[in-house]
Amino acid sequence: MRIGELSRHTGVSTRLLRYYEEQGLIRAERSANGYRAYRGDAVATVRQIRALLAAGLSTEVIRDVLPCARGEVPALEPCPDLLATLRRELDAIDARIDALRETRESLADFLRATAGAPA
Structure with missing residues (x-):
């Protein structure tokens, strides 16, 4: 999915999605025309990021914690x-x-x- 679609599904601005990508929290492939293309699980990942930010964690800490996150709430598994x-x-x-x-x-x-x- 492209960045605009991810934005619509998550309610997160495209500017903020680019920031998350810059911080290494989400990844996008680049198509031949240079557009960002996100995998289907990016919606859940963005929702996890938002929940962890709401818990007071910085993007730096979230980068370390995110591999342990499961589900959109998220639940954290031991890592x-x-x-x-x-x-x-x-x-x-x-x-x-x-x-x-x-x-x-x-x-x-x-x-x-x-x-x-x-x-």
Whole structure:
């Protein structure tokens, strides 16, 4: 299928599909006229990518995790280093949450001191 058709089936813009290809997340063959041609399983792959992005993973991590993805949801099957990768990402998210909590508390302290109001 061509890129426009893949876009229609997935709801993902052609620009974003080209980006996924550039990042090594999907592959397209080139026809004689230079058009991209995607295999039929590209729809499921794009849906997997979207679900993994929604889970907070970067395209770099998704490139490593994608071979373990099965189905459009996706379900992740055990692959080498998969658990370590997901734990590392979860730890990074937890660290960002902690940093945001600290930042929020500092800002709330400034607000309380300045306005005398609860934050």
